[in-house]
Amino acid sequence: MALEFDLVIENRHVAFSSILILIGTCITIIVYLRNPNPLLRSERSNDLFAQGRKRLKEPPAATTNAEWTSMRELEFYKELYFKLQNLEEHTDTVPIARRAFLVLVSQALEDYGKAPNTNILSIEHFDKNELACFLQSHQDKVTSQYRRYISRRQSGGPCELFQDQQAAGDWLREIAPLKLVDGAWLGHLNKITMPFSLRQIMRQTWQVFTEELGNGNRDQHHVKIFEDLLRGFEPDLPSPTTTAILHPRYKLGNLKYWRAAVAQILVSLFPHDFLPEILGFNMHFESLQLDTMQAAKELPEVGLNAYYFLLHVSIDNGHSGHAAMAMESVADYIRHIADAEGEVAAEVAWKRIQAGYIFSEWQFQKGSQATNIIERLDDASNDRLESKVLAIFGSKIQAAHRLHCGSRVKIGRRSLSDWLDPEAFLDEEWQREFIRSLSTSKPWIYPGDSRRSKLAQEFRWGGRMYGAFTKSELETLELWINSLDYARTPFYYSFIEPITHSWHQRPKISNTDKSSNFGLALGSGSIETASSLPKDQDPLGKYLGDLSTNPNLSFLLPLWFTQCCLLESYVYAPGRTTDKIGCAVVRFLRAQSGFETEDLVVTGTDEPRTTENGGIVEFGLEIIRHASLPIPQDLYSLFSRWPSDFAMTMLKLASSPIRNFGILLGMSMAFLELQEMVSESTNSGLLCPKSSERLALLVRRQYQCLQVCLQEIPPGDTRHVDFHRGYDTAKVEINKCFGPTV
Template sequence: MSLEFGLAIENHHVAFSGFFILICTCIIPFLYLRTSSHPKPAKPNNLFARGPKQFKASRTAVKVDAEWTSTRELEFYKELYFKLQNLEEHSDTIPIARQAFLVLLSQALEDYVKAPDTNILSIKHFDKEELARFLQSHQDDVTARYHQYISRRQLGGPRELFQDRQEAGNWLREIAPLKLVDGAWLGHLNKITMPFSLRQIVKQTWQVFTEELGNGNRDQHHVKVFEDLLGEFEPELPSPTTKAILHPRYKLGSLKYWRAAVAQLLVALFPQEFLPEILGFNMHFEALQLDTMQAAKELPEVRLNAYYFLLHVSIDNSHSGHAAMAMESAADYIQHVAETEGQVAAEVAWKRIQAGYIFSEWQAQKGNQTTNILALLNEDSCDRLESKVLAIFGSKVQAAHRLHCGSRVKMGKRSLNEWLDPEAFSSEEWQLGFLRCLSTCKPWVYAGDSQKSKLIQELQWGGKMYGSFTKSELETLELWINTLGYDRNPFYYSFIAPATDSLCQASDSDTEKNVDSVLAVANNIETSSLLPGNQLGKDANLNLPLLFPLWFTQCCLLESFLYAPGRTSDKIGCAVVRFLRAQSGFEAEDMIVTGTDEPRMAENGGIVEFGLEMIRRASLPTPQGLNDLLSRWPSEFATTMLKLASSPIQNFGFLLGMSMAFLELQETLSEFPNSGLLCPKSRERLSSLVRRQYQCLQVCLQEIPTGDARHSDFNRGYGMAKAEIHRCSGSTV
């Protein structure tokens, strides 16, 4: 029976409903008796697999299926919400999180390209003035609708978000998941591993984040302000970083707001890879929204505190507030890319900023629709391919053991021989690290192009490893390389075409030039790295190859503590916010936010800027980033610091102790002018930053209860760092 014929019958139901019901009453028992003795056909997996007759299923059944899909999707987002705020315990979530981000981002883009003239896609090529006009037009539209809303209210119209206090409470519960991670879209941004050339752009954007966290003032912390408001309905509300917050008893949120909250956590997760998308997301999210203005008016009418919403009307303003800062950051980034990578790369960067903007807007406008994300994730074969690739290499390590000991090939910080050590390769974490490094190791692997990849060439006839992999193993490797980056979400990658390497990274040619310049001074490093006189040891020499890795890497110690805003609203969290602000060179906190008044030049430099000054004054080539610096001056202790810092909650005591030891190093360099590494003005500023950091660490220590194991961890961390810092004095090693 065709679909058209089925629909025709359905139309006849209206005219002959009584007759049809009578026939059904007679026939259904007969059919049941006839078919009950036969096995039932397997239930199709999806709508598109159903035969034409099955389209006549009742609307009730379709509704139940939709509700079931929505419920499963909601539970998926709630679980992800928890895990993304507790990453050190759920690091295995990162691959699926990246996949989910790209699935949602691609769907948002597909929806928006259907009408490009009605959204930010109407700006075909970046132009700052055109962007400013577009954003102003958005604000004008919002304020015009607000004016109409006020006119309706003045004429006696009812409240439009909610009618009474109970409905207001329900509305606040609904939006709660989103508000309880306020600022999270920038939570992973200010990392020492970001390229140094992007420091100023990242710093300006990260300032928005710290202001969302009240700049370390607990009473001004946005999550805390919203928690206090919600507490009028749920006085025992658990922290948004705990699993308890997911319990249905709290009746928090709908699919739209759980997904929007997860979107914030997802977009923040990969700042190295998706910085343009973060900047675009930030630009939309900080724009004025109608429901924020309506809530600011209606909540007091039902005797509830509206300050959270008033705060966002004012602090997000487009003149000196977050909206203005967000647009400037995006424009600065485009300019940076154009200057360093060329106009084609800048056009790609603009598309990626547009993608991030759309991703935020899509959450707000179309967030109620289900995305069937679970099916999309399950259909993806990349994870299975990765498992097969790891299984292939795992089966080879014994046969290849020590065969590559003469190879100079390095992936990341390890040689090929080290990666393929059988004992080390038995670790799942090691295997994932190997695969991650291999997938980005040019010329061995070019994502999306197996035939260009040297790995495949060496495994084929004429290559040095011909015969070491079977035909099926080689085909698996080729398929894996060809699907890298493109298979999961082809629409996103086609949207940002022409595809380039991550725009956060330096180009290959720039890297090669920098490596050459480093090698050019390699023979002179032993003499140029020794500068006399400092507190590390009287009449001792300062060993710069040991000092520089420690100086820059110290910035990692507490930076990951902030990525979940809900964990930063207590005294310890607020102290860490202030500590990191000082370390980044922000001015001392005030009760009034600085907004765009925060100085943007070198005079408000922080630890990184002082390190770069020391390198310049030592007449050494400027590194592009921490990875570049550590490849020039390897430091096992710096690597240890990075590893400890990746688990900021578990290792909090160690990290505090290490931070305290590095304050003493900072104080040494700020107080002794004969080191010659910093100019007088920089030493004076560093001294001021040391005092601010010290006060913050003292608050953290005072808040840790007596007898807590973190106190002993503090002493151990302090001792470890102090001993390593002491090695910076003396002869070169």
């Protein structure tokens, strides 16, 4: 009996324990499902749509379809907001971001195309005077609305934006996601890989970005000013680059502003492909807005600081401020395209600028209405079909090489023979452009109708390519054609009258290897520590070579231009540049680009823009001219003449600026020594005396900024060790520039 009794008790213990485990499991599952942010749960999955389905599988009780759709979209944008500001950890988000941009800009164009005479589409052909009148008309409309508003207030009318401090706080929370990325629409613009001929246009536009970041002055940084305002309600407000900002406790839950914030980041993400759209977006976003002026008046009335809004009323002015600079950049770009590519290309460029302008304006006109973006993007099966189609074409290329050279068939603006060039087709960007052009090329492809599509007909009996595709390959092609719909062939392409971008063979630069911090790329052997650097020398005085001998330009030029990449990506998320390191990097990049020394008053349109006031790129082009060498179009064409493995390593390291920050700082310091040597080599023929003098000034400014960065890194931080690794490795490569001339 005793044994039997013990067994009964033991069984009950087991049963009781099992019940506890079951209850605990249920609680865990409930907490997991109710967690409103998948990023706070887990970041293992980067499928934004799959995570949305997991979290919001069924609508909550008493929720309408419209509310349900808005909830799902809100979570989608919040997650995308975080990942786009942390791209080096979420590189697989980039294709989703590209599709999201095309879907959203297409919807904006469709909505605005219904009444083209009431918006910027009324300017059918670019004319600078007509554009100036249009923009002035917009400002007149806003200022007239503001005058009527002031008249109502002076007649005793109440505040119209918010009634008290609590309402003001609620409003500030609503707009916070947008204001905490202020400037992000230009964050990816200043790339050394952009065409050199566009430098002056990009420089003026990028100046707008640096002024949004306070030109590297924390007290003038727009995001920091807004953070300080919001911290009156949320003292522990986290950085907008962290997952913490997504938590519902901060009550940042307005779909309109999360979407607008993501749109800012999306439009900047692909400067090589969508520069006209960036310029157009910039032109609208910097225009005067009524709610900005109202907030500047009403916030002090409820006891809050209005300086963030006053700042934007003044700095965005249409005479010498951001609005004026934005319009000039557009006019300069159209002029450049007309001169370089002709009037037809300039007309297309204008339509793309209009698309960018509309994309910005539409964000606010759309309000908090959902756009069903998840349904329009959530099509994994189509992605797989597209990949299969590309794989089929890729597998046929060697067998078909040169067989199409006599064909007059064109896909977009390029011949079929050019598209299927084996070397070119290795590039992923080329493949994406090919599949996009193919999907929009009638009569070869009629989206959704493979029977009507001439390409599919040519592979059947009687067609000129019968037998080139197997039965299964043709079925895959037909499935892909039939799957094409609005989301896969956005209205955007129809609007701009599809035109193929100019393309250059680009070296492979992979930044997807997260398992390594690129240590193997930094050479070998022993890594010197801080103690190995002499302390009694001139700050930039490490001797690297003798410029009285002819420098080896085949080594020097690729490194000279590529050095500009090292810290350029550190600043693309404005929220990461509000501390002392971020501000110092902003000032460093301004000096590198040739901007004047920072002042408490912004220079606006007074900033000198001649080549005499250029930066590192302009000095590099001067070196090339003095050597009587052909001017390269961009960095990639320079690489085709003077290949450099180390330059490629620099680009790869720079693609992960947070992870490799110490290494990039060290390399930047080594290149400052190279710059100083070039500035002092008056007999080398590299630069004229005036340029040498200016370069010396820029070197000192850059050095001061790097010193601030080093001082802000805590003692014992591994970034100090990385700094010396980067410095020593770059020094070895720089020394090669002064060996025997090849």
